[in-house]
Amino acid sequence: MSDTVVVGLDVGGTSTRATALGLDGQRLGTGRAGGGNPTSHGAERAAAELLAALRQALVDVDPARVRAGTIGLAGAGRLLADPAGRDAFDRAWRDAGLRCPYAVHGDALVAYASGTASPDGTVVIAGTGAIAAGVRELRLDRVADGHGWLLGDAGSGFWLGREAVRRLLADLDRGHAPGRLATAVLAELLGCADVAARPRDTVDALVQAVTRRSPVELARLAPLVVAAAVDGEPVAAGLIDEAAAHLVESTARIRPVGDASPIVLGGGLLTGDTPLAAAVRVRVARQWPDAPLHSAGDGAAAAAWLAARDLPEVTDPAALHALLVPATA
Amino acid sequence: MSDTVVVGLDVGGTSTRATALGLDGQRLGTGRAGGGNPTSHGAERAAAELLAALRQALVDVDPARVRAGTIGLAGAGRLLADPAGRDAFDRAWRDAGLRCPYAVHGDALVAYASGTASPDGTVVIAGTGAIAAGVRELRLDRVADGHGWLLGDAGSGFWLGREAVRRLLADLDRGHAPGRLATAVLAELLGCADVAARPRDTVDALVQAVTRRSPVELARLAPLVVAAAVDGEPVAAGLIDEAAAHLVESTARIRPVGDASPIVLGGGLLTGDTPLAAAVRVRVARQWPDAPLHSAGDGAAAAAWLAARDLPEVTDPAALHALLVPATA
Numbered sequence: 001m002s003d004t005v006v007v008g009l010d011v012g013g014t015s016t017r018a019t020a021l022g023l024d025g026q027r028l029g030t031g032r033a034g035g036g037n038p039t040s041h042g043a044e045r046a047a048a049e050l051l052a053a054l055r056q057a058l059v060d061v062d063p064a065r066v067r068a069g070t071i072g073l074a075g076a077g078r079l080l081a082d083p084a085g086r087d088a089f090d091r092a093w094r095d096a097g098l099r100c101p102y103a104v105h106g107d108a109l110v111a112y113a114s115g116t117a118s119p120d121g122t123v124v125i126a127g128t129g130a131i132a133a134g135v136r137e138l139r140l141d142r143v144a145d146g147h148g149w150l151l152g153d154a155g156s157g158f159w160l161g162r163e164a165v166r167r168l169l170a171d172l173d174r175g176h177a178p179g180r181l182a183t184a185v186l187a188e189l190l191g192c193a194d195v196a197a198r199p200r201d202t203v204d205a206l207v208q209a210v211t212r213r214s215p216v217e218l219a220r221l222a223p224l225v226v227a228a229a230v231d232g233e234p235v236a237a238g239l240i241d242e243a244a245a246h247l248v249e250s251t252a253r254i255r256p257v258g259d260a261s262p263i264v265l266g267g268g269l270l271t272g273d274t275p276l277a278a279a280v281r282v283r284v285a286r287q288w289p290d291a292p293l294h295s296a297g298d299g300a301a302a303a304a305w306l307a308a309r310d311l312p313e314v315t316d317p318a319a320l321h322a323l324l325v326p327a328t329a
Numbered sequence: 330m331s332d333t334v335v336v337g338l339d340v341g342g343t344s345t346r347a348t349a350l351g352l353d354g355q356r357l358g359t360g361r362a363g364g365g366n367p368t369s370h371g372a373e374r375a376a377a378e379l380l381a382a383l384r385q386a387l388v389d390v391d392p393a394r395v396r397a398g399t400i401g402l403a404g405a406g407r408l409l410a411d412p413a414g415r416d417a418f419d420r421a422w423r424d425a426g427l428r429c430p431y432a433v434h435g436d437a438l439v440a441y442a443s444g445t446a447s448p449d450g451t452v453v454i455a456g457t458g459a460i461a462a463g464v465r466e467l468r469l470d471r472v473a474d475g476h477g478w479l480l481g482d483a484g485s486g487f488w489l490g491r492e493a494v495r496r497l498l499a500d501l502d503r504g505h506a507p508g509r510l511a512t513a514v515l516a517e518l519l520g521c522a523d524v525a526a527r528p529r530d531t532v533d534a535l536v537q538a539v540t541r542r543s544p545v546e547l548a549r550l551a552p553l554v555v556a557a558a559v560d561g562e563p564v565a566a567g568l569i570d571e572a573a574a575h576l577v578e579s580t581a582r583i584r585p586v587g588d589a590s591p592i593v594l595g596g597g598l599l600t601g602d603t604p605l606a607a608a609v610r611v612r613v614a615r616q617w618p619d620a621p622l623h624s625a626g627d628g629a630a631a632a633a634w635l636a637a638r639d640l641p642e643v644t645d646p647a648a649l650h651a652l653l654v655p656a657t658a
Contacts, residue, residue, distance in 0.1 A: 142502075142504070142529075143502070143529055143532075144502040144503075145498075145502065147495075147498055147532070147536050148536055148540065150491070150539065150540060150544055151491065151494055151495055151498060151535075151536060151539060152495065152498065162479070162480065165480055166476075166480055166481065169474075169476050169480060169481065170582060173471075173472070173473040173474065173579070173582040173583065174473075174582045174583075175471070200471075200472055203472075203476070207476050207477055207480060210479065210480060211477065211479060215479055250502070253499060253502040253503045254502065254503075
């Protein structure tokens, strides 16, 4: 058996995860640190989290055995364009004792690779934001949406949260009693689910409560929509279905009719057995009936696989994927 | 003939207009000054513009003859709730030589009164933002939307501008050549209508150009949509129709089916013979076939009329409206 080790990192806004894998699939170490997105946290801070996660993953591994590594992160293009950011990452890599080169890929590609070994396909991601991307020969090709909360992110967590507030405001405008989802949103935003004697006072308080914070924090209401949809609340179920329609519409911008390549669903709202994933699966099956559908899985392991693929001893990347990346639905 | 003079002010975000009228309808003076919205400009600045407009309007009028006055402005409620703001306005009023009391009304009520003398009806306003309000005995009653650009203003200038950019981004995602409206938006935002060799570069540049500015500046793109719709451009025509649907949906939240009271259309996008006004008229006529439809007119004259109505010598407010407020369509 080869002595070779590969390292993969999945750098997200809230956590950084590292994994060290043998080419036989043995998990030699894992590490976890704080959010390390260089766009939101600064490259120095991101590099520090990267180093912390790497050191944990390499506690029982001789770094000289590590032959390849990949870092997956949002805003990868911006990091590579910024010499200071690249320097900070280079330093963290060396400080962890690593001497091999590393590649940097966007989080969308890593999410894709965590769901399938196929070099061509599509990834659809819905978390705080939303994006769909075509993958060709394991590189991001065309992209749809990902335009941010002001202009896009249709069907994202931000979108669900904003629409939930909009439905509540419409109820109040109409003088209707808020429904179940609207009541939950009201309680979350104002700390109390009572409507004022003049409903317009509650409207004003809600608008103020939302506009006091960063707009993107509306995404924090998305779990209320998901929970209400699981309970069968009709407004929430309608919003989930509308969000799914948006995500599939974005996907259709970049994915031809009849395409039979795999589709990977990623991001917090689409990974696993969520109502939004279920709604997207129904619409995808209608539009691309021959496409295998996968859920995104272990991003750090997928990053390690992306690193390993180019090693000379790797002759069957798909077989290696089966060994390295835990299977998902 | 009565020697009585009434004064009206229409305080908007971009200009402040004042008018001094005799009860026979004679226009004794007008004044115009800069934007005076106390919410956006601060009460001191707003009061200074108010004073400048008032002084112009009273150049040829003995202030002692002024027996009543009304100020119409956005955020009237906030002004009245703030003692410092109220003080600043009181001082401007006295500095103009006026000794009579004055009333403060919301700009929506003044827009309503500029279109009809009927004490009960509905006003629909679309400018930068959008709001619909019921009027009962010449007081604002229930209100729909006006929730601001993040959560509402559906069908407003902001909404039109944002949707125009979203259609452009969708064209670029799809790899389509931008249509006529999309090309105009591209040229306005980037100073050049060419799409980059990688369309995603143009997408990124557009998102950056928009997010560098205040979101509400998207409303500055609305005239492009209006102009394209006048030229019959199909995307623009579709957006105008969608905006009209939103405005009528907001109105229906507060206006019962079958209501035959008048509807006044106000705000820059609905005043006069605009495509959005035409689209709203079609939908309103379908939903409230018996409602007279009016366009908002001279807000300062309407404010003066609102002030005059309560004077003891005024016995027929509707007849006085015909004298004081220039008729609109």
